[in-house]
Amino acid sequence: MTNKAELLFKAYRDNAPLEKGKFNFESTQEAYQVQDDVLALxxxxxxxHQGYKISLTSKETQDLFNSDSPLFGQMTDVTVKKDASLSLTDYNEPLLETELVFLVQEDVNGDDTDEEVMRKxxxxxxIEVxxxxxxxxxxxxxxxxVIADGAVNGAVVYGEAKQYSYDDVKNIEAVLYLNDQEVKRGNSEEVLGHPVNSVKWLAKALEERGEKLTAGRFVSSGTFMLPERLEAGNYRVEYENVGDVQLTVKP
Known part of the structure:
Protein backbone atom coordinates (compact mmCIF):
# COMPACT_ATOMS: atom_id res chain seq x y z
CA MET A 1 0.00 0.00 0.00
CA THR A 2 1.52 3.29 -1.09
CA ASN A 3 1.53 6.56 0.79
CA LYS A 4 -0.14 8.15 -2.24
CA ALA A 5 -3.12 5.80 -1.89
CA GLU A 6 -3.41 6.43 1.83
CA LEU A 7 -3.41 10.20 1.33
CA LEU A 8 -5.96 10.01 -1.50
CA PHE A 9 -8.21 7.80 0.59
CA LYS A 10 -7.97 10.22 3.53
CA ALA A 11 -8.82 13.13 1.21
CA TYR A 12 -11.85 11.16 0.01
CA ARG A 13 -12.94 10.09 3.50
CA ASP A 14 -12.57 13.52 5.05
CA ASN A 15 -13.52 15.56 1.97
CA ALA A 16 -10.26 17.46 2.44
CA PRO A 17 -8.60 18.03 -0.95
CA LEU A 18 -4.90 17.67 -1.60
CA GLU A 19 -2.65 20.15 -3.35
CA LYS A 20 -2.34 19.57 -7.10
CA GLY A 21 1.05 18.25 -8.10
CA LYS A 22 1.63 16.68 -4.69
CA PHE A 23 2.42 13.34 -6.32
CA ASN A 24 4.78 12.40 -9.11
CA PHE A 25 3.81 9.39 -11.20
CA GLU A 26 6.21 7.46 -13.40
CA SER A 27 3.67 5.63 -15.55
CA THR A 28 0.05 4.84 -16.29
CA GLN A 29 0.61 1.47 -14.60
CA GLU A 30 1.67 3.16 -11.36
CA ALA A 31 -1.35 5.46 -11.45
CA TYR A 32 -3.73 2.51 -11.86
CA GLN A 33 -1.97 0.68 -9.02
CA VAL A 34 -2.67 3.64 -6.75
CA GLN A 35 -6.30 3.57 -7.90
CA ASP A 36 -6.45 -0.14 -7.00
CA ASP A 37 -4.97 0.57 -3.57
CA VAL A 38 -7.49 3.34 -2.88
CA LEU A 39 -10.29 0.94 -3.84
CA ALA A 40 -8.87 -1.64 -1.43
CA LEU A 41 -8.96 0.93 1.38
CA HIS A 49 -16.87 -2.40 -5.88
CA GLN A 50 -19.90 -2.05 -8.12
CA GLY A 51 -18.90 -0.51 -11.42
CA TYR A 52 -16.80 1.74 -13.61
CA LYS A 53 -16.78 5.18 -15.13
CA ILE A 54 -14.99 5.94 -18.38
CA SER A 55 -13.43 9.36 -18.92
CA LEU A 56 -11.83 11.18 -21.86
CA THR A 57 -14.10 9.61 -24.46
CA SER A 58 -14.01 12.64 -26.79
CA LYS A 59 -11.11 14.41 -28.46
CA GLU A 60 -12.09 17.61 -26.65
CA THR A 61 -11.77 16.05 -23.20
CA GLN A 62 -8.63 14.12 -24.18
CA ASP A 63 -7.02 17.38 -25.26
CA LEU A 64 -7.77 18.90 -21.86
CA PHE A 65 -5.56 16.26 -20.24
CA ASN A 66 -3.00 15.80 -23.03
CA SER A 67 -4.17 12.25 -23.72
CA ASP A 68 -4.81 10.19 -26.82
CA SER A 69 -6.93 7.56 -25.08
CA PRO A 70 -9.74 7.18 -22.54
CA LEU A 71 -9.18 6.10 -18.94
CA PHE A 72 -11.36 4.32 -16.40
CA GLY A 73 -12.12 4.54 -12.71
CA GLN A 74 -13.62 2.01 -10.32
CA MET A 75 -16.73 3.00 -8.37
CA THR A 76 -18.33 1.56 -5.25
CA ASP A 77 -21.89 1.06 -4.08
CA VAL A 78 -21.90 4.30 -2.06
CA THR A 79 -21.46 6.30 -5.26
CA VAL A 80 -24.78 5.06 -6.67
CA LYS A 81 -27.46 7.49 -5.53
CA LYS A 82 -30.59 5.40 -5.62
CA ASP A 83 -32.74 8.21 -4.20
CA ALA A 84 -31.51 10.52 -6.99
CA SER A 85 -30.38 13.22 -4.58
CA LEU A 86 -27.15 14.46 -3.05
CA SER A 87 -25.75 17.43 -1.14
CA LEU A 88 -23.03 19.78 -2.35
CA THR A 89 -21.47 19.71 1.12
CA ASP A 90 -20.48 16.06 0.63
CA TYR A 91 -18.20 16.88 -2.30
CA ASN A 92 -15.12 18.93 -3.05
CA GLU A 93 -15.60 20.56 -6.48
CA PRO A 94 -18.27 18.45 -8.21
CA LEU A 95 -19.24 18.61 -11.87
CA LEU A 96 -22.12 17.08 -13.84
CA GLU A 97 -21.91 14.90 -16.95
CA THR A 98 -24.60 13.33 -19.12
CA GLU A 99 -23.86 9.65 -19.69
CA LEU A 100 -25.63 6.46 -20.67
CA VAL A 101 -25.13 3.77 -18.06
CA PHE A 102 -24.69 0.17 -19.22
CA LEU A 103 -25.80 -2.52 -16.74
CA VAL A 104 -23.88 -5.68 -17.54
CA GLN A 105 -26.13 -8.76 -17.57
CA GLU A 106 -23.58 -11.19 -19.03
CA ASP A 107 -19.77 -11.04 -19.00
CA VAL A 108 -18.48 -8.78 -21.78
CA ASN A 109 -15.38 -9.81 -23.72
CA GLY A 110 -12.90 -7.46 -25.34
CA ASP A 111 -13.50 -9.02 -28.75
CA ASP A 112 -17.31 -8.94 -28.59
CA THR A 113 -19.09 -7.31 -31.51
CA ASP A 114 -21.20 -4.21 -31.09
CA GLU A 115 -24.34 -6.32 -31.25
CA GLU A 116 -23.05 -8.79 -28.67
CA VAL A 117 -22.28 -6.00 -26.19
CA MET A 118 -25.72 -4.45 -26.67
CA ARG A 119 -27.32 -7.87 -26.13
CA LYS A 120 -25.32 -8.45 -22.94
CA ILE A 127 -26.10 11.51 -14.73
CA GLU A 128 -22.54 11.23 -13.48
CA VAL A 129 -20.98 13.57 -10.93
CA VAL A 146 -6.98 11.64 -12.66
CA ILE A 147 -6.31 7.90 -13.03
CA ALA A 148 -4.95 7.54 -9.48
CA ASP A 149 -8.04 9.33 -8.20
CA GLY A 150 -10.37 6.74 -9.70
CA ALA A 151 -11.10 8.88 -12.77
CA VAL A 152 -12.31 11.57 -10.33
CA ASN A 153 -15.48 9.64 -9.56
CA GLY A 154 -18.05 11.15 -7.24
CA ALA A 155 -21.54 9.79 -7.84
CA VAL A 156 -23.83 8.32 -10.45
CA VAL A 157 -27.60 8.15 -10.77
CA TYR A 158 -29.49 6.35 -13.50
CA GLY A 159 -33.07 5.79 -14.56
CA GLU A 160 -34.95 2.83 -15.98
CA ALA A 161 -32.71 0.33 -17.77
CA LYS A 162 -33.92 -1.45 -20.89
CA GLN A 163 -32.59 -3.50 -23.77
CA TYR A 164 -31.64 -1.38 -26.77
CA SER A 165 -30.12 -2.05 -30.16
CA TYR A 166 -26.98 -0.43 -31.55
CA ASP A 167 -29.07 1.87 -33.71
CA ASP A 168 -31.30 2.91 -30.79
CA VAL A 169 -28.43 4.81 -29.18
CA LYS A 170 -26.56 5.82 -32.34
CA ASN A 171 -26.34 9.57 -32.94
CA ILE A 172 -28.89 10.44 -30.26
CA GLU A 173 -29.21 13.77 -28.46
CA ALA A 174 -29.20 14.52 -24.74
CA VAL A 175 -30.67 17.74 -23.36
CA LEU A 176 -29.64 18.95 -19.90
CA TYR A 177 -32.06 21.05 -17.84
CA LEU A 178 -31.59 22.84 -14.52
CA ASN A 179 -34.81 23.93 -12.79
CA ASP A 180 -36.63 23.33 -16.10
CA GLN A 181 -34.31 25.69 -18.01
CA GLU A 182 -32.25 24.19 -20.82
CA VAL A 183 -28.51 24.32 -20.11
CA LYS A 184 -26.96 22.58 -23.12
CA ARG A 185 -27.23 19.71 -25.59
CA GLY A 186 -24.88 16.92 -26.58
CA ASN A 187 -24.71 13.88 -28.85
CA SER A 188 -23.82 10.23 -28.29
CA GLU A 189 -21.27 10.41 -31.11
CA GLU A 190 -19.06 12.37 -28.68
CA VAL A 191 -18.56 9.07 -26.82
CA LEU A 192 -15.90 7.43 -29.02
CA GLY A 193 -18.32 7.65 -31.94
CA HIS A 194 -20.89 5.44 -30.14
CA PRO A 195 -21.22 4.56 -26.44
CA VAL A 196 -20.82 0.84 -27.15
CA ASN A 197 -17.24 1.57 -28.23
CA SER A 198 -16.57 2.87 -24.75
CA VAL A 199 -17.77 -0.37 -23.15
CA LYS A 200 -15.69 -2.43 -25.59
CA TRP A 201 -12.64 -0.29 -24.81
CA LEU A 202 -13.14 -0.94 -21.08
CA ALA A 203 -13.51 -4.70 -21.58
CA LYS A 204 -10.21 -4.78 -23.47
CA ALA A 205 -8.46 -2.55 -20.92
CA LEU A 206 -9.55 -4.84 -18.09
CA GLU A 207 -8.40 -7.95 -19.96
CA GLU A 208 -4.96 -6.38 -20.34
CA ARG A 209 -4.90 -6.28 -16.52
CA GLY A 210 -6.00 -9.91 -16.28
CA GLU A 211 -9.52 -8.87 -15.24
CA LYS A 212 -13.00 -9.13 -16.73
CA LEU A 213 -16.04 -6.92 -17.22
CA THR A 214 -18.46 -9.16 -15.37
CA ALA A 215 -22.21 -9.44 -14.97
CA GLY A 216 -23.57 -7.27 -12.16
CA ARG A 217 -21.30 -4.29 -12.86
CA PHE A 218 -22.38 -0.95 -14.25
CA VAL A 219 -20.47 1.20 -16.72
CA SER A 220 -20.97 4.96 -16.93
CA SER A 221 -19.87 5.16 -20.52
CA GLY A 222 -18.76 8.75 -21.17
CA THR A 223 -20.26 12.20 -21.38
CA PHE A 224 -22.20 13.61 -24.33
CA MET A 225 -20.95 17.13 -23.53
CA LEU A 226 -18.30 18.98 -21.57
CA PRO A 227 -19.10 18.90 -17.84
CA GLU A 228 -20.96 21.63 -16.03
CA ARG A 229 -20.19 22.87 -12.54
CA LEU A 230 -22.70 21.27 -10.18
CA GLU A 231 -24.96 23.63 -8.28
CA ALA A 232 -28.01 23.33 -6.06
CA GLY A 233 -31.28 22.70 -7.89
CA ASN A 234 -33.23 20.12 -9.83
CA TYR A 235 -31.49 18.60 -12.83
CA ARG A 236 -33.08 16.57 -15.60
CA VAL A 237 -31.52 14.99 -18.67
CA GLU A 238 -33.70 13.86 -21.56
CA TYR A 239 -32.14 11.29 -23.90
CA GLU A 240 -33.57 10.68 -27.33
CA ASN A 241 -34.96 7.10 -27.51
CA VAL A 242 -33.81 6.26 -23.95
CA GLY A 243 -35.89 8.46 -21.62
CA ASP A 244 -34.94 10.81 -18.82
CA VAL A 245 -33.22 10.86 -15.45
CA GLN A 246 -33.39 13.38 -12.63
CA LEU A 247 -31.08 14.50 -9.83
CA THR A 248 -31.88 16.81 -6.92
CA VAL A 249 -28.87 18.68 -5.56
CA LYS A 250 -29.17 20.22 -2.11
CA PRO A 251 -26.97 23.11 -0.92
Whole structure:
Protein backbone atom coordinates (compact mmCIF):
# COMPACT_ATOMS: atom_id res chain seq x y z
CA MET A 1 0.00 0.00 0.00
CA THR A 2 1.52 3.29 -1.09
CA ASN A 3 1.53 6.56 0.79
CA LYS A 4 -0.14 8.15 -2.24
CA ALA A 5 -3.12 5.80 -1.89
CA GLU A 6 -3.41 6.43 1.83
CA LEU A 7 -3.41 10.20 1.33
CA LEU A 8 -5.96 10.01 -1.50
CA PHE A 9 -8.21 7.80 0.59
CA LYS A 10 -7.97 10.22 3.53
CA ALA A 11 -8.82 13.13 1.21
CA TYR A 12 -11.85 11.16 0.01
CA ARG A 13 -12.94 10.09 3.50
CA ASP A 14 -12.57 13.52 5.05
CA ASN A 15 -13.52 15.56 1.97
CA ALA A 16 -10.26 17.46 2.44
CA PRO A 17 -8.60 18.03 -0.95
CA LEU A 18 -4.90 17.67 -1.60
CA GLU A 19 -2.65 20.15 -3.35
CA LYS A 20 -2.34 19.57 -7.10
CA GLY A 21 1.05 18.25 -8.10
CA LYS A 22 1.63 16.68 -4.69
CA PHE A 23 2.42 13.34 -6.32
CA ASN A 24 4.78 12.40 -9.11
CA PHE A 25 3.81 9.39 -11.20
CA GLU A 26 6.21 7.46 -13.40
CA SER A 27 3.67 5.63 -15.55
CA THR A 28 0.05 4.84 -16.29
CA GLN A 29 0.61 1.47 -14.60
CA GLU A 30 1.67 3.16 -11.36
CA ALA A 31 -1.35 5.46 -11.45
CA TYR A 32 -3.73 2.51 -11.86
CA GLN A 33 -1.97 0.68 -9.02
CA VAL A 34 -2.67 3.64 -6.75
CA GLN A 35 -6.30 3.57 -7.90
CA ASP A 36 -6.45 -0.14 -7.00
CA ASP A 37 -4.97 0.57 -3.57
CA VAL A 38 -7.49 3.34 -2.88
CA LEU A 39 -10.29 0.94 -3.84
CA ALA A 40 -8.87 -1.64 -1.43
CA LEU A 41 -8.96 0.93 1.38
CA UNK A 42 -12.58 1.76 0.53
CA UNK A 43 -13.43 -1.94 0.65
CA UNK A 44 -11.72 -2.26 4.03
CA UNK A 45 -14.03 0.56 5.09
CA UNK A 46 -17.12 -1.44 4.06
CA UNK A 47 -17.69 -0.21 0.51
CA UNK A 48 -18.25 -2.65 -2.36
CA HIS A 49 -16.87 -2.40 -5.88
CA GLN A 50 -19.90 -2.05 -8.12
CA GLY A 51 -18.90 -0.51 -11.42
CA TYR A 52 -16.80 1.74 -13.61
CA LYS A 53 -16.78 5.18 -15.13
CA ILE A 54 -14.99 5.94 -18.38
CA SER A 55 -13.43 9.36 -18.92
CA LEU A 56 -11.83 11.18 -21.86
CA THR A 57 -14.10 9.61 -24.46
CA SER A 58 -14.01 12.64 -26.79
CA LYS A 59 -11.11 14.41 -28.46
CA GLU A 60 -12.09 17.61 -26.65
CA THR A 61 -11.77 16.05 -23.20
CA GLN A 62 -8.63 14.12 -24.18
CA ASP A 63 -7.02 17.38 -25.26
CA LEU A 64 -7.77 18.90 -21.86
CA PHE A 65 -5.56 16.26 -20.24
CA ASN A 66 -3.00 15.80 -23.03
CA SER A 67 -4.17 12.25 -23.72
CA ASP A 68 -4.81 10.19 -26.82
CA SER A 69 -6.93 7.56 -25.08
CA PRO A 70 -9.74 7.18 -22.54
CA LEU A 71 -9.18 6.10 -18.94
CA PHE A 72 -11.36 4.32 -16.40
CA GLY A 73 -12.12 4.54 -12.71
CA GLN A 74 -13.62 2.01 -10.32
CA MET A 75 -16.73 3.00 -8.37
CA THR A 76 -18.33 1.56 -5.25
CA ASP A 77 -21.89 1.06 -4.08
CA VAL A 78 -21.90 4.30 -2.06
CA THR A 79 -21.46 6.30 -5.26
CA VAL A 80 -24.78 5.06 -6.67
CA LYS A 81 -27.46 7.49 -5.53
CA LYS A 82 -30.59 5.40 -5.62
CA ASP A 83 -32.74 8.21 -4.20
CA ALA A 84 -31.51 10.52 -6.99
CA SER A 85 -30.38 13.22 -4.58
CA LEU A 86 -27.15 14.46 -3.05
CA SER A 87 -25.75 17.43 -1.14
CA LEU A 88 -23.03 19.78 -2.35
CA THR A 89 -21.47 19.71 1.12
CA ASP A 90 -20.48 16.06 0.63
CA TYR A 91 -18.20 16.88 -2.30
CA ASN A 92 -15.12 18.93 -3.05
CA GLU A 93 -15.60 20.56 -6.48
CA PRO A 94 -18.27 18.45 -8.21
CA LEU A 95 -19.24 18.61 -11.87
CA LEU A 96 -22.12 17.08 -13.84
CA GLU A 97 -21.91 14.90 -16.95
CA THR A 98 -24.60 13.33 -19.12
CA GLU A 99 -23.86 9.65 -19.69
CA LEU A 100 -25.63 6.46 -20.67
CA VAL A 101 -25.13 3.77 -18.06
CA PHE A 102 -24.69 0.17 -19.22
CA LEU A 103 -25.80 -2.52 -16.74
CA VAL A 104 -23.88 -5.68 -17.54
CA GLN A 105 -26.13 -8.76 -17.57
CA GLU A 106 -23.58 -11.19 -19.03
CA ASP A 107 -19.77 -11.04 -19.00
CA VAL A 108 -18.48 -8.78 -21.78
CA ASN A 109 -15.38 -9.81 -23.72
CA GLY A 110 -12.90 -7.46 -25.34
CA ASP A 111 -13.50 -9.02 -28.75
CA ASP A 112 -17.31 -8.94 -28.59
CA THR A 113 -19.09 -7.31 -31.51
CA ASP A 114 -21.20 -4.21 -31.09
CA GLU A 115 -24.34 -6.32 -31.25
CA GLU A 116 -23.05 -8.79 -28.67
CA VAL A 117 -22.28 -6.00 -26.19
CA MET A 118 -25.72 -4.45 -26.67
CA ARG A 119 -27.32 -7.87 -26.13
CA LYS A 120 -25.32 -8.45 -22.94
CA UNK A 121 -26.17 -5.08 -21.39
CA UNK A 122 -29.20 -3.06 -20.43
CA UNK A 123 -28.88 0.69 -20.97
CA UNK A 124 -30.20 3.46 -18.73
CA UNK A 125 -30.29 7.25 -18.91
CA UNK A 126 -27.69 8.55 -16.48
CA ILE A 127 -26.10 11.51 -14.73
CA GLU A 128 -22.54 11.23 -13.48
CA VAL A 129 -20.98 13.57 -10.93
CA UNK A 130 -17.19 13.74 -11.24
CA UNK A 131 -15.33 15.04 -8.20
CA UNK A 132 -11.59 15.24 -7.57
CA UNK A 133 -9.56 14.83 -4.42
CA UNK A 134 -7.35 17.78 -5.39
CA UNK A 135 -7.95 21.50 -4.99
CA UNK A 136 -9.07 23.44 -8.08
CA UNK A 137 -8.80 20.19 -10.00
CA UNK A 138 -10.73 20.70 -13.25
CA UNK A 139 -9.17 20.79 -15.78
CA UNK A 140 -5.82 21.42 -14.13
CA UNK A 141 -4.90 17.99 -12.80
CA UNK A 142 -2.71 15.67 -14.85
CA UNK A 143 -3.71 12.52 -16.71
CA UNK A 144 -1.93 10.39 -14.07
CA UNK A 145 -3.54 12.27 -11.17
CA VAL A 146 -6.98 11.64 -12.66
CA ILE A 147 -6.31 7.90 -13.03
CA ALA A 148 -4.95 7.54 -9.48
CA ASP A 149 -8.04 9.33 -8.20
CA GLY A 150 -10.37 6.74 -9.70
CA ALA A 151 -11.10 8.88 -12.77
CA VAL A 152 -12.31 11.57 -10.33
CA ASN A 153 -15.48 9.64 -9.56
CA GLY A 154 -18.05 11.15 -7.24
CA ALA A 155 -21.54 9.79 -7.84
CA VAL A 156 -23.83 8.32 -10.45
CA VAL A 157 -27.60 8.15 -10.77
CA TYR A 158 -29.49 6.35 -13.50
CA GLY A 159 -33.07 5.79 -14.56
CA GLU A 160 -34.95 2.83 -15.98
CA ALA A 161 -32.71 0.33 -17.77
CA LYS A 162 -33.92 -1.45 -20.89
CA GLN A 163 -32.59 -3.50 -23.77
CA TYR A 164 -31.64 -1.38 -26.77
CA SER A 165 -30.12 -2.05 -30.16
CA TYR A 166 -26.98 -0.43 -31.55
CA ASP A 167 -29.07 1.87 -33.71
CA ASP A 168 -31.30 2.91 -30.79
CA VAL A 169 -28.43 4.81 -29.18
CA LYS A 170 -26.56 5.82 -32.34
CA ASN A 171 -26.34 9.57 -32.94
CA ILE A 172 -28.89 10.44 -30.26
CA GLU A 173 -29.21 13.77 -28.46
CA ALA A 174 -29.20 14.52 -24.74
CA VAL A 175 -30.67 17.74 -23.36
CA LEU A 176 -29.64 18.95 -19.90
CA TYR A 177 -32.06 21.05 -17.84
CA LEU A 178 -31.59 22.84 -14.52
CA ASN A 179 -34.81 23.93 -12.79
CA ASP A 180 -36.63 23.33 -16.10
CA GLN A 181 -34.31 25.69 -18.01
CA GLU A 182 -32.25 24.19 -20.82
CA VAL A 183 -28.51 24.32 -20.11
CA LYS A 184 -26.96 22.58 -23.12
CA ARG A 185 -27.23 19.71 -25.59
CA GLY A 186 -24.88 16.92 -26.58
CA ASN A 187 -24.71 13.88 -28.85
CA SER A 188 -23.82 10.23 -28.29
CA GLU A 189 -21.27 10.41 -31.11
CA GLU A 190 -19.06 12.37 -28.68
CA VAL A 191 -18.56 9.07 -26.82
CA LEU A 192 -15.90 7.43 -29.02
CA GLY A 193 -18.32 7.65 -31.94
CA HIS A 194 -20.89 5.44 -30.14
CA PRO A 195 -21.22 4.56 -26.44
CA VAL A 196 -20.82 0.84 -27.15
CA ASN A 197 -17.24 1.57 -28.23
CA SER A 198 -16.57 2.87 -24.75
CA VAL A 199 -17.77 -0.37 -23.15
CA LYS A 200 -15.69 -2.43 -25.59
CA TRP A 201 -12.64 -0.29 -24.81
CA LEU A 202 -13.14 -0.94 -21.08
CA ALA A 203 -13.51 -4.70 -21.58
CA LYS A 204 -10.21 -4.78 -23.47
CA ALA A 205 -8.46 -2.55 -20.92
CA LEU A 206 -9.55 -4.84 -18.09
CA GLU A 207 -8.40 -7.95 -19.96
CA GLU A 208 -4.96 -6.38 -20.34
CA ARG A 209 -4.90 -6.28 -16.52
CA GLY A 210 -6.00 -9.91 -16.28
CA GLU A 211 -9.52 -8.87 -15.24
CA LYS A 212 -13.00 -9.13 -16.73
CA LEU A 213 -16.04 -6.92 -17.22
CA THR A 214 -18.46 -9.16 -15.37
CA ALA A 215 -22.21 -9.44 -14.97
CA GLY A 216 -23.57 -7.27 -12.16
CA ARG A 217 -21.30 -4.29 -12.86
CA PHE A 218 -22.38 -0.95 -14.25
CA VAL A 219 -20.47 1.20 -16.72
CA SER A 220 -20.97 4.96 -16.93
CA SER A 221 -19.87 5.16 -20.52
CA GLY A 222 -18.76 8.75 -21.17
CA THR A 223 -20.26 12.20 -21.38
CA PHE A 224 -22.20 13.61 -24.33
CA MET A 225 -20.95 17.13 -23.53
CA LEU A 226 -18.30 18.98 -21.57
CA PRO A 227 -19.10 18.90 -17.84
CA GLU A 228 -20.96 21.63 -16.03
CA ARG A 229 -20.19 22.87 -12.54
CA LEU A 230 -22.70 21.27 -10.18
CA GLU A 231 -24.96 23.63 -8.28
CA ALA A 232 -28.01 23.33 -6.06
CA GLY A 233 -31.28 22.70 -7.89
CA ASN A 234 -33.23 20.12 -9.83
CA TYR A 235 -31.49 18.60 -12.83
CA ARG A 236 -33.08 16.57 -15.60
CA VAL A 237 -31.52 14.99 -18.67
CA GLU A 238 -33.70 13.86 -21.56
CA TYR A 239 -32.14 11.29 -23.90
CA GLU A 240 -33.57 10.68 -27.33
CA ASN A 241 -34.96 7.10 -27.51
CA VAL A 242 -33.81 6.26 -23.95
CA GLY A 243 -35.89 8.46 -21.62
CA ASP A 244 -34.94 10.81 -18.82
CA VAL A 245 -33.22 10.86 -15.45
CA GLN A 246 -33.39 13.38 -12.63
CA LEU A 247 -31.08 14.50 -9.83
CA THR A 248 -31.88 16.81 -6.92
CA VAL A 249 -28.87 18.68 -5.56
CA LYS A 250 -29.17 20.22 -2.11
CA PRO A 251 -26.97 23.11 -0.92
Missing amino acids: KEENGEK CLVAPG PDGRYDDWFPKTTFYE
